[in-house]
Amino acid sequence: MEEIIGSGSAAPLGSYAEAVEWINGLIPFGIRPGLERIELLMEKLGHPHRKLKFIHVAGTNGKGSTCAFLTRALLESGYSVGTYTSPYITKFTDRFQFNGANIPEDTLMELACVLHPLVAEIAATELGSPTMFEVSTALAILYYATVCYPDVVVWETGLGGRLDVTNIVNPVVSIITNVGHDHTDVLGDTLELIAAEKAGIIKPGVPAVTCATQPEVLAVLKAKAAEVRSKLYVAGEDFSVEEARIEDGLQHFAFNGPFRTLPVAIAMKGEHQLANASGALMALEVLRQYLAFMLDDEALQKGFRNTFWAGRLEEASQSPRIVLDGAHNPEGAEVLAQSLPKFYSYRRLNLLMGMLSNKHHESYFKHILPIVDTLILTEPDFRKKMDAEDLKRIAERLRGQYAKDHLEIIVEHDWGKALELLQSKTAAEDLAVVSGTLYLISDVRGTLLKQPDSEKGW
Template identity: 30%
Template sequence: MDYQSAVAYIESIPKFTKKNSLSHTRYLLIKLKYPGVLRKITHVAGTNGKGSVCIYLRDILLGEKKSVGTFTSPHLVRINERFLIDKDEVSDEGFLEAFHEVYDTVKEMEAEGYEHPTYFEFLFVMAMVIFEKADVEYIVLETGLGGRLDATNSVIKPTLSIITSIGPDHQSILGETIEEIAGEKAGIIKRNVPLIFDGREKKSRKIIENAAKNASVPYEIVDDSSYQLMNIRGKVIDFLPSTGYDKNDVWSINVYGEYQIVNALLAIRAAALLLETQSYPDSFKETVKNTEIPGRMEEVVPNIFVDGAHNLQAVTEACKVLNQISEEAEALPVVLYSAVSDKDYRKIIPYICTHTKAKEYAVVGLTNSRGVSGKELAEVFHENTKEKIVVKENVQETIEYIKSESENRPVFCFGSLYLVGEIKAALGGKSNAKF
């Protein structure tokens, strides 16, 4: 197969279906001679913040002249984004070579009576092959969904585990309560593998801490006491870490949202542990200041912001940033929202309407098969606000609309990473990784 045929094959694999067992994925890895097994692997789970933590950690390690393979999901514009070697997406040639190795091995397994891997399982194994061929020293793995049963959890002995913030999402799969969801995320904890986790949510903190103790795991907690907010200047946030590592000097991050401080600190502590340093080098500080997070309140063109917030916890933070930027711009924004059917948009939309002030709200349907129609989203908005509602059925016809509105006011587009990807693609944008 050529590159386009390989991508088409992968996209034809069911995405949201029953997972295979971890032993199934391990068997596939074993048949491939367990690629990546000798690398220093950091395994990252959580509801929100996983991608940001992965990017911060990757950048810090690169700043220390280490080679890093990073596997994240979903991609925003192009599937190669999921496989980063340092900051570069895997080449089409590298992608295709890994694809053929996995494809051929899968066919051997099927001949033995094994099921075909799911979409995510196939991509995860491809990532391990890609990183083995690139001979990276460090691998950063973001879980796809949950943790305990996620394909990435087939890695038997990572170097470090990280769990980011926990909140309601994918309840039909992970459980209805925070405790149940936290239990699934805590499933990545492995005996004697150090853990760093976000402990701001009390219920999840108790579950994760107990799991760590039961597994004899050394752990560190990052929460609101781990830093002091010093100043917010537009996109620049200054903070003072309050850990035994800091030198009592002010750090900065260059992304919107105070919540990103905790994500940065999770990565900073992780890097210090991985590199076995008892202090934070000045290079850490410089790297964190210059790190950019694609798809997280990203200004893709002037005055048009995109954010992947898709559950109530993430939307709550996105609304805070939206209000901050609008106040600084001294203009009521346009808020564009989209959603996929398994998200709790009937709770999210009322929150948006009561926690933001907008010139008007707009809704758009996604090309994704799980996308909720613009008409259905508009009905929920009409139930919760008297402001004007603009309905668009696809992103292409939305682009001229948001471009014209952004001449005089900020436009915020959120509700799904699929929306972020479609908007960036339509605007001719790309992820921060190189093509």
């Protein structure tokens, strides 16, 4: 790292806080799909990403959980692992992890100082300033390629795949968890269009794995894999989850793959986690079979059993019982509605939710309204929040067709007061759930777990 930082000039950023403020200050440049700026940044840095082995993970839901499974299993197997994910739920440094630990604040500041003048140079060209996510991604690459040198980097896309800034890398295996309706304002408003964007991470000759199930989505993914001569392993065709059951608080299943069958147990709740775990395991099987990764059965099984991912059916309070789940799109809502009665017993279900303004809220409510007794609508502390009154109008319009007769709908714009209301309304035999955007989950989680200095962001 010292060679890259150089000497003789004063550091443009004097502290971790200044570095984070600078990076977040690029947010107004927005989301601009395209690789021109990150390619130029990598060129100026000597293409450090070419030194690393990446597992590239895209998909509508389940990316974070899949990255968590991969990271834990590889760590248990003796590999050093970098993990780059977003959004972060506790602290900005969460997104840059090495062996399960966040990047040190001083290291982040030093790497930001390397990038600062380069970003200014690019901003002065016709390309315009690199975005917050582009600079974060470049910082992650610098961290892994010049500071800690992991054996493998688990690499989550930010948005889509084809034009996502993370697509600068050439991975050893790609994973597309699933395809659903999310970010339709950027990726397109049909499953085929969204699938085409996700399929952009499938690279020539690089094996890929998917847990997508819709015929129209699979047609797009298979066509892309055939075009670039990549072997695509498809859930339900090339690998599957068999004999799933819940026992001793764990989900047990048999992973049936093209090379062997392996019994696995996971602590992560929800049927969707079986799909996420099987997709991660299929990718690891590819590494074991074709890239000579040493992955002992016992280490793999221990890794999957010990995987945890914050804000996914996470019980953050016991009195009253409060479960956090970042379901924020129709597919996530459907899974949440299916999972709650499977894993919890309760008399009444009270749900607090807040959303951003760019989501398919009507489809979300169609899954949630039938199971809820009290619905508290609030607003996340985030610039793109949706007005809770607008959410209520949608819920009221659907009430007659989907909701229980006695459903109570309450609007409380202040999320802190809404949380207090949720707590007061939830008796010992009831269950409270906080759902919606992860920006709300992050704040509620910080409050419940007494982490007042927690940060959040994309």
